[in-house]
Amino acid sequence: MRYATYEYEGTERSGVVLGDALHPLPEGVTLLALIQQGGDALREEGLRALTRAAAVSVEQVRLLPPLTPPSIRDFVAFEAHIEGVSRSLDGLESVPEVWYRAPAFYFTNPHAAVGAYDGVPMPAGCSVLDFETEVAAVIGRSGKDLTPEEAREHIIGYTVFNDWSARDLQKPEKELGLGFSKGKDFANTLGPWLVTADELEHRREADGYLDLEMTVSLNGTLLGRDTLANASWTFDEMVAYASRDTWVRPGDILGSGTCGWGSLAEIWGRVGERTPPPLVPGDEVTMTVEGIGTISNRVLPGAPAQVPPRARKRGRTPRP
Structure with missing residues (x-):
C-alpha cells in the first residue's frame, strides 16, 4: 500500500493512495502514529480508508513529507558516488580505504523535511547548492543489536529522499572534523509517499538487494541513472549496523546515500x-x-546571510 500526508483546504491529513486518489485516514490520525502502533494497525486502517467514498485527487492537494521522522540517519552506500565526490571535493584519485570497512552514516536534521513538490530556498550564504538522489527506508518497529535477517522485518516501507547539500558551507565544516552542520541543515525532501515494503518485494534479488531504477533530472534534462542494487550494502545490513549498541525506533529514516551519477x-x-x-x-x-x-x-531565493561573529580569543588564566 501507499500512504501520504497532505494539506487540503488548509487542513493536514494522512491517507491511502490508490491510483490518482487519496483516501483519507480518520481526522487526527497521523502516519507516524499508525507506524508506532505496528504494521497490522497501519494496514487495517489503510484498508478501512479505501472503503470510504470520500476521496480527493492527488492533484488537488499539497503533498507533505509522508511522516515526521524522529531521526534521519544518512548512509553513503554507493561506491561510484564516493569515487566521484572524492575527486571533486577532496582531490582524491581513489575511494578512501576506510569507506570499505563499514556502512558509515551521519545524522541529519529531521525538522528540515520538505514535501515532494515544495520549493526549496537557497540556504543563507550558499553559492554552491547541490542535490543528492537517494532512497530512504522507514523503520516500522523498535529493535536493537539486530542481525541483517532480523533487520529486514523492521523496515515498514520506503520513500524517495533528496539530501540537499550546500557544498561551499560543507567544505570548511569537514575541516573541523566534527561532521556536517549548516551545509546539510536546511532541507531534506521526502516523498511523494511511503510505499510499504511488501509492494517492492518482487524486485528483490537473490543477494538481498532491491533492483529499483533511480534517475535524476535538472530542468527536464536527465543527468543520472543508477539502480539501488548497485549499493555496496543492503538496507538490511545498514539497519543492522545502525542498531548496533542502540535502538532504531518506529518512524526513523535511513537514507541509502547518493546513487551513482x-x-x-x-x-x-x-x-x-x-x-x-x-x-x-x-x-x-x-x-x-x-x-x-x-x-x-x-530552488527559490533564500534569506540573506547573517555573518556570525568570529570566536573571541579570551586568553584568560583558568580558574583554580
Missing part, C-alpha cells in the same frame, strides 16, 4: 569541471525511483 559534485569529479553549474533559483530537480514515485523541487 546522483549529484552534481560527483559529476564534477568525473568530468573535471563544474558542468552543469551549481543550482540557482529557478532550477528544478526531479528524482524518480522505480516502484516508489517522483519528487520535484524548484
Whole structure:
C-alpha cells in the first residue's frame, strides 16, 4: 500500500493512495502514529480508508513529507558516488580505504523535511547548492543489536529522499572534523509517499538487494541513472549496523546515500569541471525511483546571510 500526508483546504491529513486518489485516514490520525502502533494497525486502517467514498485527487492537494521522522540517519552506500565526490571535493584519485570497512552514516536534521513538490530556498550564504538522489527506508518497529535477517522485518516501507547539500558551507565544516552542520541543515525532501515494503518485494534479488531504477533530472534534462542494487550494502545490513549498541525506533529514516551519477559534485569529479553549474533559483530537480514515485523541487531565493561573529580569543588564566 501507499500512504501520504497532505494539506487540503488548509487542513493536514494522512491517507491511502490508490491510483490518482487519496483516501483519507480518520481526522487526527497521523502516519507516524499508525507506524508506532505496528504494521497490522497501519494496514487495517489503510484498508478501512479505501472503503470510504470520500476521496480527493492527488492533484488537488499539497503533498507533505509522508511522516515526521524522529531521526534521519544518512548512509553513503554507493561506491561510484564516493569515487566521484572524492575527486571533486577532496582531490582524491581513489575511494578512501576506510569507506570499505563499514556502512558509515551521519545524522541529519529531521525538522528540515520538505514535501515532494515544495520549493526549496537557497540556504543563507550558499553559492554552491547541490542535490543528492537517494532512497530512504522507514523503520516500522523498535529493535536493537539486530542481525541483517532480523533487520529486514523492521523496515515498514520506503520513500524517495533528496539530501540537499550546500557544498561551499560543507567544505570548511569537514575541516573541523566534527561532521556536517549548516551545509546539510536546511532541507531534506521526502516523498511523494511511503510505499510499504511488501509492494517492492518482487524486485528483490537473490543477494538481498532491491533492483529499483533511480534517475535524476535538472530542468527536464536527465543527468543520472543508477539502480539501488548497485549499493555496496543492503538496507538490511545498514539497519543492522545502525542498531548496533542502540535502538532504531518506529518512524526513523535511513537514507541509502547518493546513487551513482546522483549529484552534481560527483559529476564534477568525473568530468573535471563544474558542468552543469551549481543550482540557482529557478532550477528544478526531479528524482524518480522505480516502484516508489517522483519528487520535484524548484530552488527559490533564500534569506540573506547573517555573518556570525568570529570566536573571541579570551586568553584568560583558568580558574583554580
